[in-house]
Amino acid sequence: MNNKGTYDLGGNSAVNLSFINCRQTNDITQNIWWGIFGANYMKNILFDNVEFSRFDTHMGVHNVTIRNSEIGHQGILAIGGGSLIVENTTVRSARFIQLRPDYGSHWEGNIYITNSTLVRNNGIIIETNNDGQWDFFYDCYMPANIFIDGFTVVGTSPQLITNAGRNSAGYEPFPYRLTENIYIKNYSGSPWLISNPFLSERINIITNW
Numbered sequence: 001m002n003n004k005g006t007y008d009l010g011g012n013s014a015v016n017l018s019f020i021n022c023r024q025t026n027d028i029t030q031n032i033w034w035g036i037f038g039a040n041y042m043k044n045i046l047f048d049n050v051e052f053s054r055f056d057t058h059m060g061v062h063n064v065t066i067r068n069s070e071i072g073h074q075g076i077l078a079i080g081g082g083s084l085i086v087e088n089t090t091v092r093s094a095r096f097i098q099l100r101p102d103y104g105s106h107w108e109g110n111i112y113i114t115n116s117t118l119v120r121n122n123g124i125i126i127e128t129n130n131d132g133q134w135d136f137f138y139d140c141y142m143p144a145n146i147f148i149d150g151f152t153v154v155g156t157s158p159q160l161i162t163n164a165g166r167n168s169a170g171y172e173p174f175p176y177r178l179t180e181n182i183y184i185k186n187y188s189g190s191p192w193l194i195s196n197p198f199l200s201e202r203i204n205i206i207t208n209w
Contacts (some may be wrong), residue, residue, distance in 0.1 A: 007038035007056075011045075018046040028053040028072025029092050035074035043082075058103065081108035084143070090117040094124065101129035104140035105176070111143045115150035124159045125151070125192065132172030142179040153189030160184070160192040161199060178202055183209045 008024075011017050017039070024036050028051060035054025039045060039061060047055060047066040054074030055066060061080035067087040075093030078084055079100045084107060086097070096118045099105035105128035118125060125148070130140055146161075161182065181204045184192075194200040 007034070008036050009052075010038040010040075011042055012039065013041045015042070016044045016046075017042060018048070019050050019052075020046070020048045021050075022047075023051045024053060026053075028070065031073045035072070058100070079103040079106055081106075081141075083109055084111045085114075086112070086116055087114045088116065090119060092119045094120055094122075095127040096123065096125045098124075098127040099142070104134070104136040104138070105130040105142070106136070106138070106140040107143045108141045109143060111146045113146075113148045113151060117152040117154060118158065119154040121155040122157050122159075123153065123155055124162050125153075126161045127159075128161070128176075130176040132174050132176050135174050139177065140174070141177045144180055146179055146182045148182070148184040148187070150186040151184070151188070153192070156190045158190060158192050160194050160205075161203070162194070162196055180204065181206055185209055 033053065035056060036052050037054055038056045038058065040058045041060040043062045045061065045064045047069050050069040053072035054077065055071055056074065056077040057064065057079055059079065061078065063082035064078060065085045066076065066089050069089045071089065071091045071093065073093050075091050075095050076086065076097045077100050078097060097111065099107050126146060128142055183206045185208045
């Protein structure tokens with residue numbers, strides 16, 4: 001028997017799915033279970049005043065808004081496009097947003113984060129992982145722009161963005177199109193880092209915009 005559990009709540013092939021004032025019955029930080037929410041082929045998902053262990057989208061998701069919420073140990077996992085908006089939300093995970101590597105860490109659009117909090121030592125604000133070696137049969141994009149206005153890290157040594165770029169040989173047969181700009185202001189907590197020189201040399205970081 002698998003003691004990790006299953007996706008207990010989610011949706012497929014739908015438009016305008018909203019979860020408002022929802023709580024799961026067990027501990028959102030308890031990592032013996034995967035997490036509660038997963039979705040595929042959906043457009044316009046809204047979480048408002050939700051307390052779930054995970055927000056997870058796989059295939060074909062377009063436009064996501066998460067606001068006034070608390071997300072547990074799995075964090076926010078996304079793949080798709082359009083606008084990914086996170087407002088007034090706390091995430092208690094190793095990463096605030098992860099663009100799923102098993103789908104090329106693809107988000108063709110922008111990410112907007114406002115007045116939100118990551119609670120984790122050595123946490124990652126935006127995590128991607130695509131070294132350009134795998135053909136996903138579609139072009140893979142990092143978000144064109146990332147806008148962060150009001151962000152607090154409760155913990156040490158946070159990474160602003162991580163795990164994307166060419167392998168050590170510089171060979172990228174299936175290029176991963178990088179973010180153009182990251183705009184960040186009203187940040188509070190330990191200084192954020194970008195430990196990947198491939199990213200730090202190519203992405204514009206605009207502070208106090």
